[in-house]
Amino acid sequence: AQRVTQPEKLLSVFKGAPVELKCNYSYSGSPELFWYVQYSRQRLQLLLRHISRESIKGFTADLNKGETSFHLKKPFAQEEDSAMYYCALRAPLAYSGAGSYQLTFGKGTKLSVIP
Amino acid sequence: NAGVTQTPKFQVLKTGQSMTLQCAQDMNHNSMYWYRQDPGMGLRLIYYSASEGTTDKGEVPNGYNVSRLNKREFSLRLESAAPSQTSVYFCASTLKVTSGGDEQFFGPGTRLTVL
Numbered sequence: 447a448q449r450v451t452q453p454e455k456l457l458s459v460f461k462g463a464p465v466e467l468k469c470n471y472s473y474s475g476s477p478e479l480f481w482y483v484q485y486s487r488q489r490l491q492l493l494l495r496h497i498s499r500e501s502i503k504g505f506t507a508d509l510n511k512g513e514t515s516f517h518l519k520k521p522f523a524q525e526e527d528s529a530m531y532y533c534a535l536r537a538p539l540a541y542s543g544a545g546s547y548q549l550t551f552g553k554g555t556k557l558s559v560i561p
Numbered sequence: 562n563a564g565v566t567q568t569p570k571f572q573v574l575k576t577g578q579s580m581t582l583q584c585a586q587d588m589n590h591n592s593m594y595w596y597r598q599d600p601g602m603g604l605r606l607i608y609y610s611a612s613e614g615t616t617d618k619g620e621v622p623n624g625y626n627v628s629r630l631n632k633r634e635f636s637l638r639l640e641s642a643a644p645s646q647t648s649v650y651f652c653a654s655t656l657k658v659t660s661g662g663d664e665q666f667f668g669p670g671t672r673l674t675v676l
Contacts, residue, residue: 455601480664489565490604490651490667532603548594548619549665553603 448473448537452552459523460560467518467555469507469533478536479516480549481507485529493518493531503527523559531555563587565668567652573674574642582637582671584652592655593635594619594665595627597648604651610635642675649673 449472459465471477481493494502496509496516507518516533533552565586574580586593591612596604606619608627616627624646626638635654639646652668 452603489669490653492664495664547592548606548609549604550606551596551604553601 448535448550450533450535450550450552452531452533452555454555455553456556456558458558458560461525462522465518465520465523465527465557465559467531467533467557469516469518469552471514471516471533471535473514473535473537475537477509477511477514477516479507479509480534480536481505481516481518482532482534482551483529484532490532523557525559525561528557528559531557565652565654565666567650567668567671569671570669571672573676574639575676576643578642579638579640580642580673581639582650582652582673583634584636584668585634586652586654586666587633588654588656588666589632590654590656590666591632593629594653594655595625595635595637596651596653597621597646598651598670599648607637607650639673642673644675647673647675 451470453468479496482490483493484490505520507516509516532554534549536547536549568583593610595607598604605621607621607625609619610616610629613632628636650671653665655665
């Protein structure tokens, strides 16, 4: 079964400092990975996906298949980056037929940017 | 375009009571999901519906039932609530089932407390 590990429950950085939120995964197939973000009192929303190789709000994430990692990075943290971040892996559902997919989420990392 | 909506936003139940959480999306999405979010546990999939008329169990289905009423609506029922079901429940939807990095859109959540 697939697994997503986010080793840090809480990460505190000063404004302007670099940020790296770690994500490691375990999956036997070809991984599709995402980062979701949940700001205070808001719903989860997609931040970025590895397949797009995009930069959103200054964040980037590179899939490293050798290290089975998908770390989220930003060179200069801003106060508005404070939020809960979830790494997620998309994989076929174990309980259903072909063509059914699910997201497996890590336990999340709370990022706190100190002014 | 409201996206994914959920009702109620808050609910307090006594052990043994039943209730139904409602979810609707107006994006013409095929797939819908129910997750629960617990501190330190991330999001865990309860049930899933790949398309209208189909439902499948996720990681933590015990104590829950679902109904995909039509393409728009996907409800989650607790027949006999237990304190262990105290959680925040999120509904989500996505357009495609096949591979391609499609995004899940989340509702605002229902905060349920079972006494």
